[in-house]
Amino acid sequence: MTTDELPLRGRRFVVTGGARGIGAAVVRLALAQGADVAFGYHRSADQADALCDELHAAYPDRRCTALHGRVSDSTGAEKFAAAALDCLSGGLDVLVNNAGVNQDVVFARMRREQWDEVVDTNLGSMFNVTRPLVMPLTKGGKGTIINIASASGLHGAPGQTAYSASKSGIIGFTKALAKEVAGRAVTVNAVAPGFIHTDMTDMIPPPQACHLKTLIPTGEFGSADDVAALVCFLASDRARYITGQVIEISGGLVI
Known part of the structure; x- marks a missing residue:
């Protein structure tokens, strides 16, 4: 294969939440x-x-190595980060923060433990994993961090106050860290998916799913492969001059 056919040749990736859905598509x-x-x-x-x-x-x-760990826990995340570096011979080029959960519930009925689980997993795990890995990313002369946010973090969604808040936090984190590490040749961007076919959207009742598709100009949910293609583009040299950006991938859900 030519270099263009293998644009990520030799790159060392760490992906959180990589066993299913978007994470697995990125790994593949x-x-x-x-x-x-x-x-x-x-x-x-x-x-x-x-x-x-x-x-x-x-x-x-x-x-390709699978590592068990609860990255919403700071100690677990540090062990995961250390093990990941060890598997990759001590170096790192790309970090994809994808670990996430959701708890759809009307805010007035939300319990504090539901809020904490969503925020700790979606936002807390990003801090927990990125902090020990940000310096290794700077040592190779160039590095990339890609954070999986959500269209809900940009526009809000009813029943998703915790989820929207956590994903909005990811966006703020992305923009701030991009400014901090740009001088060390590290780019930091966020990808904000809309409705993507995953285990999460598979739980949406069919009548509601049909209604949601009428709100999307393309008339369909996206695929995990759609998101993975964007993530891998951002990880390649073709995106070397893109940083601090939030790229929505939602079929035009909000234009």
Whole structure:
């Protein structure tokens, strides 16, 4: 293959929440484009093992390692970060912060533990993982951080106050950190998906899903592969001059 066909050749990726959905799509595409990947998971051991087996068979010359860890916990995240660096021979080029959960509930009925779970997982894990990995990212002469936000973080969504707040926090984090590390040749961007076919959207009742599609100009939900393509573009040299940006990928949900 030519260099253009393997735009991520030799890149070392860490992906949180990599066993399912968007995270798994990112892991697959990164390997396909030449990268080595260490990805994290918490509750999805069977899916993580199956993904590693699939990718080891497809790309025997590349590293793909699944690491168990609860990255919403600071100690667990530090252990995960250290293990990921070890798997990648001590170096790192790309960090994708994808770990996330949702608790859809009307705010007046929300319990504090629901709020804490969403914010700690979506926003707290990003801090927990990025802090020990940001300096290793600067040592290779260039590095990339890509944070998975949400269209809900840009525009809000009823029943998603905790989720929207956590994703808005990711956007603020992205813009601030991009300014801090730009001088060290590290880019930091956020991707904000709309309705994407994942386990989360599969729980939407069919009548509601049909209604939601009428609100999207393209008339359909996106795929995890759509998001992965954007993430891997941002991780490539083609995006070297893009930083501090939030790119919405939602089929035109809000224009």
